[in-house]
Amino acid sequence: MAEHKLVLDGLHKAFPGPLPVLDGVEFDVAPGEFVSVIGPSGCGKSTLFNVIAGLEPPDAGRVLVDGEDATGRVDHVAYMPQRDLLFPWRTVLDNTTLGLEVAGLSRRAARERARPLFAPFGLEGFESARPHELSGGMRQRAALLRTVVQDRALLLLDEPFGALDSLTRTDMQAWLEEVRARFGWTVLLITHDIREAAFLSDRVIVLGPRPTRVLREVAVDLPRPRQVELITSTRFAEIESELLAALRGA
Known part of the structure; x- marks a missing residue:
């Protein structure tokens, strides 16, 4: 098989x-x-x-x-739960890199990996925004970006x-x-x-x-x-x- x-x-x-x-x-x-x-x-x-x-x-x-x-x-696997679980004190970019940083990647390297995904995910220009500044759909796209950037x-x-x-x-x-x-x-x-x-x-x-x-x-x-x-x-x-x-x- x-x-x-x-x-x-x-x-x-x-x-x-x-x-x-x-x-x-x-x-x-x-x-x-x-x-x-x-x-x-x-x-x-x-x-x-x-x-x-x-x-x-x-x-x-x-x-x-x-x-x-x-x-x-x-x-x-990369697991995206029901709630977006974005940290309000971190920027959108730094929220998307959280999983990479936990896995041991430096913040700079993690940001370099995440940035190219912001345009296809419809988040370009919001890298420095805070989660409360995003719509519900944008928050979910950010959470999914955080999931897929782990490349599992x-x-x-x-x-x-x-x-x-x-x-x-x-x-x-x-x-x-x-x-x-x-x-x-x-x-x-x-x-x-x-x-x-x-x-x-x-x-x-x-x-x-x-x-x-x-x-x-x-x-x-x-x-x-x-x-x-x-x-x-x-x-x-x-x-x-x-x-x-x-x-x-x-």
Whole structure:
């Protein structure tokens, strides 16, 4: 079998109680692929991300990256949580370099790596601004820049646009589609928004209730690059209906 960028091999996880959360979760993400994860609230999506990111150890199973066991490692992914977590006392530029500095890069070298990304991320001219001077969408772009500048093999995005209003969220989805295609990232996204999953993804993983496992994988056979107008198409509506039916079944 061909190697994949990420393979989840029978992940199990329970917390004291006992509270079983993951019950043999298995799926893969190929290089350059965009995969979304949806499921009932509280089913264990964030726990799954913590295991993939090496923040929580699984009770059983493995996380494989390019065929090598990466279980418990934190150097193979860049993780963007739900909140932007920008420090108000640091400039936007220095917020985006924080992960690099924590990893041991000098502030000067970190700034040199981050600066070229400000234009494609729509942040040019705001390097010296403070986070409170940015709009919600700009703050999320800054948080994503901070994530991707680490140059990790895989991006984990946990509801990155969940706190935004509907119009800004739609704009951010279109922007993410554009820059992902430009940079060729491999992305795993958690979302509660079926439309977001259908618009951005190559495949959607549907998880069941806790203790969770994969109930279904839905291929999104829509052409790229994707424009916002695509959401009015018949095929898009069919995919949305298929995902909704899978969630209701869960």
